[in-house]
Amino acid sequence: xxxxxxxxxxxxxxxxxxxxxxxxxxxxxxxxxxxxxxxxxxxxxxxxxxxxxxxxxxxxxxxxxxxxxxxxxxxxxxxxxxxxxxxxxxxxxxxxxxxxxxxxxxxxxxxxxxxxxxxxxxxxxxxxxxxxxxxxxxxxxxxxxxxxxxxxxxxxxxxxxxxxxxxxxxxxxxxxxxxxxxxxxxxxxxxxxxxxxxxxxxxxxxxxxxxxxxxxxxxxxxxxxxxxxxxxxxxxxxxxxxxxxxxxxxxxxxxxxxxxxxxxxxxxxxxxxxxxxxxxxxxxxxxxxxxxxxxxxxxxxxxxxxxxxxxxxxxxxxxxxxxxxxxxxxxxxxxxxxxxxxxxxxxxxxxxxxxxxxxxxxxxxxxxxxxxxxxxxxxxxxxxxxxxxxxxxxxxxxxxxxxxxxxxxxxxxxxxxxxxxxxxxxxxxxxxxxxxxxxxxxxxxxxxxxxxxxxxxxxxxxxxxxxx
Numbered sequence: 001x002x003x004x005x006x007x008x009x010x011x012x013x014x015x016x017x018x019x020x021x022x023x024x025x026x027x028x029x030x031x032x033x034x035x036x037x038x039x040x041x042x043x044x045x046x047x048x049x050x051x052x053x054x055x056x057x058x059x060x061x062x063x064x065x066x067x068x069x070x071x072x073x074x075x076x077x078x079x080x081x082x083x084x085x086x087x088x089x090x091x092x093x094x095x096x097x098x099x100x101x102x103x104x105x106x107x108x109x110x111x112x113x114x115x116x117x118x119x120x121x122x123x124x125x126x127x128x129x130x131x132x133x134x135x136x137x138x139x140x141x142x143x144x145x146x147x148x149x150x151x152x153x154x155x156x157x158x159x160x161x162x163x164x165x166x167x168x169x170x171x172x173x174x175x176x177x178x179x180x181x182x183x184x185x186x187x188x189x190x191x192x193x194x195x196x197x198x199x200x201x202x203x204x205x206x207x208x209x210x211x212x213x214x215x216x217x218x219x220x221x222x223x224x225x226x227x228x229x230x231x232x233x234x235x236x237x238x239x240x241x242x243x244x245x246x247x248x249x250x251x252x253x254x255x256x257x258x259x260x261x262x263x264x265x266x267x268x269x270x271x272x273x274x275x276x277x278x279x280x281x282x283x284x285x286x287x288x289x290x291x292x293x294x295x296x297x298x299x300x301x302x303x304x305x306x307x308x309x310x311x312x313x314x315x316x317x318x319x320x321x322x323x324x325x326x327x328x329x330x331x332x333x334x335x336x337x338x339x340x341x342x343x344x345x346x347x348x349x350x351x352x353x354x355x356x357x358x359x360x361x362x363x364x365x366x367x368x369x370x371x372x373x374x375x376x377x378x379x380x381x382x383x384x385x386x387x388x389x390x391x392x393x394x395x396x397x398x399x400x401x402x403x404x405x406x407x408x409x410x411x412x413x414x415x416x417x418x419x420x421x422x423x424x425x426x427x428x429x430x431x432x433x434x435x436x437x438x439x440x441x442x443x444x445x446x447x448x449x450x451x452x453x454x455x456x457x458x459x460x461x462x463x464x465x466x467x468x
Contacts, residue, residue, distance in 0.1 A: 019393040020433055021057040021066050022339035022381045025320045030055070030068045033099045034341050040093050041070065042344060042374060044086055049075040051108045052431055054379055055341040058104055068101050070094075073108035073431055111345060111429050112399070122399045124151070124207050125332035127297045132203040132211060133245045136292035139310060140327030140404060143170070143252070143283075144204025145177045151204035152176035153329040153403040154252075155426055156310055157291055158282065162453030167256070168291070170200070170283035171443075172403035173428050174258045177281050185260040186369060188450045195255040200283040202252050207329075208245075215242040249288070256284040257451050261347070261369030264442045267318065277345060277375040277436075279428040280443050282451070295407070295421060299325075299333050303411050303420035310407065312461035313423040313440040318342055324380065325409040326427060328401030335409065336380040336396040336435065338424065343379040343436060345429070347372065377436040378425055380406065397427055397435045406437050418461045 023030055034055050041053065051073045058069035070090070074082070082105060094101050124132075124142050131138050143154035153176075158169040177200060178185060189195060203211065218238050263275035285291075298306045302325055316322065322338040347370040382396040397404070408422045425437035444455045 017061065017393075018059040018066070020054075020059065020071070020381055022321050022337040022379075023055055023057060023068060023341045025340050027068065027340070030099075030101070031319055031340055033097055033101070037070075037093060037097055037099065037101070038344070041090055044089050044093070045072065045074075048079070048082065048086060050346050051075060051111055052346070053344040054434055055101070055343075056339065056379075056381065056434070058102070060102065070101055070103045071106065071433070072104070073106045075107070075109055077105050077107040106432075108431055112431060122330045123210070124203070124329050124400065127332045128329050129207075129211060131296060132207070133241070133248050134292075136290045137170075137202065137252070138292050138294070138296050140296075140329065140332070142203035142207040142329045142400075143172055143176070143403070144201060144206065145181075145255075146199040146201045146251070147205065148177075148180060149206055150176060150180070151206045151329065151400050153327075153401050154202060154283075155403045155405040156423070157285075157293055157457070158447070158455055159457035160282075160447065160451055160453040161456045162451060166456070167453065168285045168289075169256060170252055170285055171405075171426070172200075172281050172283065173426070174260055174279045174281040175428070176402050177255060177283075178258060178260075183260075185258070186262070188260050188262055188446075189258050190450050190452065191257055195257065198255040200252045200255065201250040203250065208250060212242075212245060215245060218242075251286060252289055253283050253285045256282040257447070258282065259446050259450065262446075263370050263373070263375055264446060267315075267439070267441065275371065275373055275375050276442055277370055277377050277428070277438060278442065278446050279438065280426060280446065282447065295327065297332065299335075302333070302335075303409050304407060305420070308419070308421055310405065310421055310423065311458050312418065312421075313444060313458045314408070314418040314461040315441045316418075316424060316439070318378065318439075322424060323383075323409045324406050324424060326396070326401070326404040326406050328397060328404040328427070330398040330400035331395070334394070334396050335383045336406075337383055338406075338437070339379045339381055339434075341379070342376045343434070344374050344376055345370075345436065346374050377429075378439060380427075380435040380437055381433075382435075395430070395435075397430050402428060422461050423458055 054071045056071055057066040059066050090103055139156040141154050142151055144150050155171050158171050160167045258281040259278040262278045264278055266274050293309045295304050295306050298304050319340055321340045324336050327333050380396050384394040386394040404427045405423050406425045406427055408424055412419055423440045425439045426443055427437050429436045447455055
């Protein structure tokens with residue numbers, strides 16, 4: 001039996017360690033062995049309450065360096081079976097394949113679908129709040145369902161051509177708008193009256209209330225009423241902003257279609273047992289909703305330019321690493337890298353059902369999603385430089401960022417490469433270490449299938465013929 005070393009690390013200590021790094025395309029030996037090892041590892045842990053399996057360059061305190069590692073997160077990590085048989089068996093599989101991979105087991109109660117609610121409130125980023133009541137709707141802004149206490153991110157915009165009609169749509173996650181609804185989310189739902197009754201708003205109800213309260217507090221330094229100041233024509237900028245916010249029609253439109261919590265077969269059809277997670281929802285935008293499809297307030301050192309619209313998506317290799325950027329409600333712009341090895345997510349342990357005021361451990365779980373089978377997703381590690389005097393690890397995403405578009409953030413080296421700002425995927429979930437993304441290629445294919453139309457915006461970016 002192979003030797004196994006157990007290291008128990010306090011959470012506070014773990015967060016002081018250097019964060020994980022991506023597996024790069026240059027680590028060909030790890031990429032190759034992971035394709036053979038992962039199915040065997042999945043078989044070994046199939047009866048355990050595992051949540052995620054990632055392969056990352058993980059920091060090991062004993063060697064004081066990063067090393068390719070299988071990182072398993074599980075709800076039952078304290079169960080002795082892991083330590084007496086499961087982990088030794090995994091180590092044996094790794095040795096049989098002459099791999100240098102290490103193994104780490106972490107406790108994780110459930111996957112975080114980054115839903116932001118009053119009981120676990122993360123405030124919206126200041127830059128996001130500053131644009132919440134602009135005349136033009138921006139990608140990455142606060143969004144929620146009318147009457148819901150959830151606040152998430154409107155990733156961006158789509159246009160679907162159906163029967164000659166150009167339908168303007170907003171794209172977000174299904175779990176953001178519909179998880180606390182009574183709809184059957186175990187299957188896709190196309191345009192129907194049940195969805196039309198549900199209205200999306202921006203900013204979300206909770207964010208709107210917080211913003212209005214803040215504005216009222218800022219303008220409470222006068223004994224005059226807002227109406228008196230308005231009639232006298234002596235509005236300050238703060239008071240003017242408050243009136244604009246109070247009079248704003250926040251309705252974006254009705255829910256149009258959703259993937260539910262369903263799956264899609266592998267992109268390359270190589271392994272039919274490997275299913276991709278789907279979690280998207282479309283909002284049919286009202287005619288009066290004006291759009292500004294530009295990357296506002298983009299970091300100065302980003303390759304993405306604020307004057308270039310977000311108008312392309314592209315296919316990409318799942319065995320390469322990519323520098324990316326996202327704009328979310330809670331963290332605004334953050335940098336990361338899509339790692340070269342995809343992760344596995346286990347829905348069988350159940351997703352937390354919303355129960356106001358209860359901790360995750362006390363919440364009832366919803367089962368049956370993703371066909372009750374493990375699903376795969378692209379993995380993003382943060383490359384953010386943390387603020388001075390803060391913890392060394394700054395996450396790529398936080399609660400409230402669900403639905404963000406993940407954009408390519410790489411300088412173009414030749415005419416064959418997609419431009420910066422091209423959409424690579426849709427962020428939908430994370431754990432304490434990494435974020436998970438659905439490739440945009442699958443989102444577009446699924447949208448076409450569910451709506452019966454054809455996505456015409458964003459357009460697929462295809463490499464132009466290079467003539468030399």
